[in-house]
Amino acid sequence: MAQRDDSLELTHDTDSSDGSDGFKFRVVLLGEATVGKTSLLRRYTENVFDEEYKQTLGTTFATKEVQVKDEEGEVRSVKISIWDMGGQSTYRELRRQYMKGSSSAIIVYDVTKPESFMGMNNWFESFREVCPEAPIFICANKVDLVDKRMVPQEPGLMLRDWFQSEYYETSAKDGTRVNDVFERCAEVVLLKAVSEGKGPLI
DSSP states (O other): OOEEETTOOOOOOOOOOSOSTTEEEEEEEEOSTTSSHHHHHHHHHHOOOOSSOOOOOSEEEEEEEEEEEOTTSOEEEEEEEEEEEOOSGGGHHHHHHHHTTOSEEEEEEETTOHHHHHTHHHHHHHHHHHOTTSOEEEEEEOTTOGGGOOSOHHHHHHHHHHHTOEEEEOOTTTOTTHHHHHHHHHHHHHHHHHHTTOOOOO
């Protein structure tokens, strides 16, 4: 279940007996306020959707164990801690603290709000400053709102090429490709860690 960190203090996962083969990764969700980061998190970890918008105060996080195949085809249990960063500018320094040491970022924009797309490069640069080598994924969210869509697919694909990232069109409301992006993220960070000979990253 997602947990809200209203105290704005760093929270560390201390459970080492979770059967996750020792692989634990931190993934951060980034993007402007109201793009649906918390909804994506809850859809993936709890399979629920709340129509009512609730502002994220500081950070919200949840964990999930994922079965991922490594390069040898061996199935490994990977635990990912997903941190939802509040999009407001007042949380800029807090976000920076949480981004440090992250294995990956999923940067989200709302296809019905062009201004959220225009802010994507700022989120990309902010993450790259502290995690220059970590893989990045793009979520074009709220694709269920077909009649309200204002950002077509083409700009998203251009952003994908610019960021050298993977691009997903998602809907937290109906679940479109939500599992795909998180599970692909888990796969990529595991393969990267194994190839670099690294252990747990959280």
